[in-house]
Amino acid sequence: MIAQHYNSIHVENNLLKQIKIKENQLKIAQESDMIHVAEELQSQLLKLQSQLSEPQEQDVEIQALMSLLDE
Template sequence: MITQHHDFTSVEDKLEKQIRIKQMQLRIAQESNMPLVMEALRLQLEELEKDNEFQAFMSILDD
């Protein structure tokens, strides 16, 4: 059980870090007026957020 919690926390931390990085990249693309890059980053950010929500849901089920 402790191992599962540690694994989940590790995955959650990685997802949170990836989300923060994508948000930073998106801000840079906005400031640089790069619409195609902005759209690609938005899509990637949406997927990461969905993954993060899924992980949170799975942790509720594991409890």
């Protein structure tokens, strides 16, 4: 359970780093009037943000299952 929690934190931290990088890239693309590049970066950013919310939902489900096993 501890290893799983560590892995979850590691994945979340990695996603946060990737999101920060994409945000910076998007800002540069917007400032440089690179419309198509900005659109693609926005799409990638949305995918990363959706991935960030998924592991948290899975953690809740896993915790619920683990609590059933404890009983």
